[in-house]
Amino acid sequence: MLNNYDKIANHYDTLSRLVFFKSQVNAQINQLQYIPKGSTVLIVGGGTGWILEELARVYASGLKIVYVEISAKMTALSQKRNYQDNQVEFVNLGIEDFETNITFDVILTPFLFDNFAEQRAVKVFGQLNGYLKTDGLWFLVDFSLHKTNGNWWKRLLLKSMYRFFKLLGIVEANHLVDMNPYFLKWAYQILELRLYYGGFIKAVIFKKIK
Numbered sequence: 001m002l003n004n005y006d007k008i009a010n011h012y013d014t015l016s017r018l019v020f021f022k023s024q025v026n027a028q029i030n031q032l033q034y035i036p037k038g039s040t041v042l043i044v045g046g047g048t049g050w051i052l053e054e055l056a057r058v059y060a061s062g063l064k065i066v067y068v069e070i071s072a073k074m075t076a077l078s079q080k081r082n083y084q085d086n087q088v089e090f091v092n093l094g095i096e097d098f099e100t101n102i103t104f105d106v107i108l109t110p111f112l113f114d115n116f117a118e119q120r121a122v123k124v125f126g127q128l129n130g131y132l133k134t135d136g137l138w139f140l141v142d143f144s145l146h147k148t149n150g151n152w153w154k155r156l157l158l159k160s161m162y163r164f165f166k167l168l169g170i171v172e173a174n175h176l177v178d179m180n181p182y183f184l185k186w187a188y189q190i191l192e193l194r195l196y197y198g199g200f201i202k203a204v205i206f207k208k209i210k
């Protein structure tokens with residue numbers, strides 16, 4: 001299955017910390033304080049599930065979380081996490097195959113869209129947009145390249161990462177899709193934008209204003 005991290009589930013967090021130290025983690029943790037109490041939260045592509053323990057540090061109870069992860073191994077690792085008294089529903093499916101009547105207060109897509117070819121990215125954006133309430137928050141964390149001031153090392157690192165994941169036959173994307181235009185077209189407002197790892201990692205909090 002495309003974009004499924006089963007093959008490296010047991011090593012993913014170590015690899016991430018080796019290359020990015022704690023930047024990928026910090027980019028996500030800093031956003032969690034913006035989650036309103038008692039929220040219904042959708043997490044897509046949460047990986048090994050460490051984010052559930054970080055969420056439990058912010059709220060030990062009262063969150064209703066739906067956790068959609070395409071990798072069975074990642075899902076199994078996530079299920080073992082200590083998420084305190086929050087309610088977590090684990091769904092081992094690609095988000096493309098996930099259907100729900102719930103509309104969420106908050107959606108998290110950490111390092112999800114950089115796996116996708118443009119067509120899938122657009123489709124998943126539309127799907128998730130439909131699952132988010134008006135006034136809801138969308139936490140987008142991804143790699144970022146700026147056409148004008150992109151440093152050579154960012155391009156090189158990104159290329160190497162895509163090569164590595166292609167060799168393993170995991171990731172379908174060959175290049176980053178800039179999701180910003182889709183958010184702006186759909187009337188999202190940027191509440192916060194933070195950069196990490198020399199600007200190579202971008203963490204944005206979008207608010208859906210209609």
Ligand SMILES: C[S@@+](CC[C@H](N)C(=O)[O-])C[C@H]1O[C@@H](n2cnc3c(N)ncnc32)[C@H](O)[C@@H]1O
Binds near residue numbers: 068096111
């Ligand atoms: C780059 S990893 C990031 C993991 C985690 N968010 C983190 O930062 O540690 C991407 C994760 O998204 C999952 N994934 C990829 N495509 C997916 C899809 N279509 N639906 C749900 N999960 C997906 C992968 O299995 C993997 O666990």
